[in-house]
Amino acid sequence: xxxxxxxxxxxxxxxxxxxxxxxxxxxxxxxxxxxxxxxxxxxxxxxxxxxxxxxxxxxxxxxxxxxxxxxxxxxxxxxxx
Amino acid sequence: xxxxxxxxxxxxxxxxxxxxxxxxxxxxxxxxxxxxxxxxxxxxxxxxxxxxxxxxxxxxxxxxxxxxxxxxxxxxxxxxx
Numbered sequence: 001x002x003x004x005x006x007x008x009x010x011x012x013x014x015x016x017x018x019x020x021x022x023x024x025x026x027x028x029x030x031x032x033x034x035x036x037x038x039x040x041x042x043x044x045x046x047x048x049x050x051x052x053x054x055x056x057x058x059x060x061x062x063x064x065x066x067x068x069x070x071x072x073x074x075x076x077x078x079x080x081x
Numbered sequence: 082x083x084x085x086x087x088x089x090x091x092x093x094x095x096x097x098x099x100x101x102x103x104x105x106x107x108x109x110x111x112x113x114x115x116x117x118x119x120x121x122x123x124x125x126x127x128x129x130x131x132x133x134x135x136x137x138x139x140x141x142x143x144x145x146x147x148x149x150x151x152x153x154x155x156x157x158x159x160x161x162x
Binding site: 001007008009019022023025026029031032033034035036037038039040041042043044045046047048050053056059060063064065 | 082088089090100103104106107110112113114115116117118119120121122123124125126127128129131134137140141144145146
């Protein structure tokens with residue numbers, strides 16, 4: 001069994017109102033050094049190790065997990081012994 | 082300036098209906114090898130480098146970014162040259 005970590009983020013050109021709201025709130029709480037904040041999704045998925053595992057993960061991201069129009073995705077695979 | 086990556090996840094004891102829905106959907110799409118899925122937030126934050134930066138990040142997470150009752154947080158700091 002493996003642990004797959006998937007990071008789904010908005011494409012750079014896409015405005016992030018949620019991130020802007022967080023950044024503004026942090027400044028209101030006197031954290032002056034904070035700049036831009038971008039909010040994304042972090043998925044932790046258990047998955048059986050197979051030869052075409054990476055291909056399957058790419059497919060899953062494209063078909064279900066990420067919206068290809070506005071989101072990018074990256075992932076890492078950890079072997080769980 | 083630094084880039085702080087913050088990972089906010091539900092505590093293990095907390096049920097994750099969103100994760101369950103994703104896991105079920107992936108199985109419906111014939112990805113049989115998929116097991117448990119947990120959904121969390123991934124924040125990318127620009128921040129000025131200061132001596133008490135880690136202390137500030139911990140404070141931000143506790144005060145605003147993560148709900149300490151049901152969520153855990155971890156973070157990494159990358160130096161942006």
